[in-house]
Amino acid sequence: MPRSFKNEKDPWIQMLEIKNLHACVEDNEILKGVNLTIKAGEVHSIMGPNGSGKSTLAQVLAGRDTYEVTQGEILFKGKNILDMEPNERACEGMFLAFQYPVEIPGVGTAYFLRAALNAVRKHRGQEELDAADFLEYVKDKMSVVDMDAKLLQRSVNEGFSGGEKKRSEIFQMAVLEPSMAILDETDSGLDIDALKIVADGVNSMRNPERSFLVITHYQRLLNYIVPDYVHVLIDGRIVRSGGKELALELEEKGYSHINAPMAGSTA
């Protein structure tokens, strides 16, 4: 359901506009014309079966260069970001919580995160934080996802359990305070307790200036992070959009039910 915005004068009310986005990897077209508009403060969810292009969309938004964008554009806060490096997008306020967070042996989490935060702060014209100020700053953020401070002393994601990795992604999001957060299957593989912690973390960060794109395979997550809109991505296209009740319908009837009536109209 569209919500009423208090910030209608905000020039970034169109947080993200994806227009006719086509992307391929090695001549294999995966995204075949995605259209999606996300306004400031909205939470959108993308659901879809395996191989429909959900993760590709997330990676393309973040700037992964293994995918070639062949058509279309992505406007983030009104700026075309297709020519931007991933770090430039991050500095502009884009954040991707990875489906499979990468282990980086030898790079301490605290160091990594401070380098990241300072890069973003520098871009925003804020003062960089030294080690002591940084620790003070992250203390609060750790409580968002109930993170153990010991994880800060370990190498990035190395030896983290599945749940720790996903929580760490949300923790990083809390630290970097993005305006557009993409969560790529952050719920997959989590037990219900961990799922609630992650969802609570996300919900605590919802505000009128921040938007979320929640990519998930399972309807379960949407009981905890309630989206404003749900989109169904099949074979590289959004074939149906609706409110949160669409997720329930999918749960009940499956994707084949959705796909069939749309096939004719999208051809």
Next chain:
Amino acid sequence: MIELMQEQDTYSAVFARMETETLDGGPEALLSLRKDAMQHFEELGFPTTKDEQWLYTNVSAIAKTTFCPATRPDVAVDAATLERESFAGCGFHRLVFVNGFFASELSDTTELDDKVTVISLTDALKQQPDTVMAHLAQYADYKTHAFAALNTAFMEDGAFIHVPKGVVVDKPIQLLFITVPNNETSNEPIVVHPRVLIITGESSQVTVLESYVGLGEQVYFTNAVTEIALGENAVIDHYKVQRESTKAYHIATMQLNQQRASNGASHVTSLGGDIVRNNINVVLDGEGCNCNLSGLYIPRGKQHVDNHLLVDHAKAHCDSREFFKGILDDDAHAVFTGKIIVRKDAQKTDGKQTNRNLLLSDSARVDTNPQLEIFANDVKCTHGATIGQLDDDALFYLKTRGIETEAARSLLIYAFASEILDEIKIEAVREQVNNILLDRLPQGDRFRGFKGLQ
């Protein structure tokens, strides 16, 4: 072949000339040793890439160059250089050698325990010839290794370290080998044959650092041999930081013989040199020994670095570990050979070899060759080697957090190296290598002062 004969002849002629002049000092037995070594060198000749031990390292450039023996240089080493290279303020005991010659005025062993001997090899041959001759050339095999033979024939000077039974040496002993042009007007390539002999008694403990430094960018040849006789239950931590001129040739043999329950460690950092070969040979000649060999090499340009390890498990219940990492840029070439031999009686051997390489350019090359030769039946040996580029997934991950490309690359390179830097237990030395690494990284300054990036 004819060419090779000529190359050896050069050394033979020089040997014949020097035999009656400079080389006949010291005990009679030494001159016989030199002659024997020279004879073996003449028979062996310089190795070629047809030799299995030298498959990937071509030393013809060394064989073809006419090097003149170094003479005592008239170029002084200035105070600032000495202060920098000798870790002033850390209180290391040190012997300094310039072009292979002992420089007593630059050395400092005043704070050393009276029971410990740290003197030049020349002095040792005068003061305790019997002890020296009982050990000299008893470990490093000059009969099958041409470069060891060459060193044994020509060794001018070097270090003699003796740590008696039960003595623990408090601070590291640094052996600083500085090479400068032969004199101010000449750039003639010189050859230096440094020789180090370390003898340690039962339950003693010592840390030795060999630093090789080239001042200037001249061509020269360092052909070093270090022999260590490690006593029962004794501990040695041996470090080498090699920062020769990038045009220099550095061939070194480190021979470590360990007695029962001893604990030997060697760490080699290779930064300089045009052609570099580190032969590291260990014989675990008593039960219950522990041996830890590690190293880092960071060649770039056209540098060639070859680490050639041989660990001979002669007795049972010994553990050995080889852990080497390389970061290669430009057209650099690295070779790693790690061989573990487990003799028939060496049951319960635990041997582990690891060699990891990071290639920063498409034209860099690595040949890695872990080998196991096992004759016992109850042993545990593992080996692993990797050659890879920076992980794209990790780079992307860092960039999506706002870290720019160059910084992300540097961070990953530094993280790769930090694991091996941690093997250096002398803080000042670790800091030195750390700083050299950071100097080479784009935006390396960002990481200065961070320990292990934690």
